[in-house]
Amino acid sequence: MTALELSDVTVQRGGRTLIEAVSCQVSAGELVGLIGPNGAGKSTLIQAIAQLIPYHGAMRWHGKPLEQLTARERARQIAYLSQDDRVQWPISVADLVALGRHPYRGGWWRGAGQTRAADQQAIEAALHATDVWTLRERASDTLSGGERARVRLARALAVEAGLLLADEPVAALDPRHQLEVMTVLRTQAQRGASIIVVLHDLTLASRFCDRLVLLNGGRVVATGAVERVLSAASLQQAYGIGAVMGEHHGQRYWVPWSVAPYV
Numbered sequence: 001m002t003a004l005e006l007s008d009v010t011v012q013r014g015g016r017t018l019i020e021a022v023s024c025q026v027s028a029g030e031l032v033g034l035i036g037p038n039g040a041g042k043s044t045l046i047q048a049i050a051q052l053i054p055y056h057g058a059m060r061w062h063g064k065p066l067e068q069l070t071a072r073e074r075a076r077q078i079a080y081l082s083q084d085d086r087v088q089w090p091i092s093v094a095d096l097v098a099l100g101r102h103p104y105r106g107g108w109w110r111g112a113g114q115t116r117a118a119d120q121q122a123i124e125a126a127l128h129a130t131d132v133w134t135l136r137e138r139a140s141d142t143l144s145g146g147e148r149a150r151v152r153l154a155r156a157l158a159v160e161a162g163l164l165l166a167d168e169p170v171a172a173l174d175p176r177h178q179l180e181v182m183t184v185l186r187t188q189a190q191r192g193a194s195i196i197v198v199l200h201d202l203t204l205a206s207r208f209c210d211r212l213v214l215l216n217g218g219r220v221v222a223t224g225a226v227e228r229v230l231s232a233a234s235l236q237q238a239y240g241i242g243a244v245m246g247e248h249h250g251q252r253y254w255v256p257w258s259v260a261p262y263v
């Protein structure tokens with residue numbers, strides 16, 4: 001079932017066209033990897049889907065134009081994890097993750113339905129899923145880069161949104177935590193969420209994603225199953241690299257190998 005549908009989405013900023021006529025769909029329960037070289041437009045596209053920057057074209061969420069969602073609906077439905085990892089104040093990890101529940105609380109709170117217990121449960125589940133439970137009383141601005149990245153992901157997971165947009169969530173992580181975070185994203189998808197994850201790691205992209213969208217120069221140059229999108233030719237064309245393919249338990253993966261075509 002299609003959850004998110006983009007039709008002819010174009011983004012112009014600073015007099016330049018950064019995203020050009022992008023059309024794609026994401027189903028409920030699907031983990032889609034958004035890949036492409038630096039400057040391809042991945043973050044711009046994610047920000048447009050999160051309704052943070054203006055765009056032309058149509059975006060529908062379960063059939064409803066995304067821009068017609070109220071601010072509260074949008075905050076509950078879309079969790080956005082930005083690439084910018086700064087934490088400006090000494091807020092505790094637990095309080096930072098609790099911000100993910102803001103759409104359900106405080107001034108946004110309207111009547112019954114969700115309980116404080118549900119908030120607490122979501123926060124604790126997110127802290128455990130990202131392996132930051134033991135850091136929960138630490139000040140966020142004292143964390144290492146990888147710890148901070150996992151805490152920021154925990155905040156996004158705590159929203160329990162139907163649509164999770166994660167911009168390079170594993171870039172700062174060690175291999176074990178990369179695998180753990182990708183596994184968490186897979187689990188979220190299995191529970192019914194639609195997830196778009198920006199990745200530079202082609203091995204993780206081929207291992208974990210249901211489908212890939214390869215962006216280059218603001219356009220979708222390939223989309224579909226991993227085997228369809230990743231090939232020596234497509235990687236050479238998009239990234240200007242030679243890559244080697246491996247196979248493990250019948251699953252193909254790609255490893256960047258050289259800046260020139262690999263022969």
Ligand SMILES: Nc1ncnc2c1ncn2[C@@H]1O[C@H](COP(=O)(O)OP(=O)(O)OP(=O)(O)O)[C@@H](O)[C@H]1O
Nearest residue numbers: 013014016018036037038039040041042043044045
């Ligand atoms: N506000 C802006 N005004 C003008 N150009 C911008 C703006 N924001 C981004 N760009 C440009 O748009 C292009 C796409 O940027 P974007 O951050 O979306 O790329 P990306 O694929 O996420 O790259 P990376 O892998 O480096 O994070 C880049 O050339 C960038 O310099």
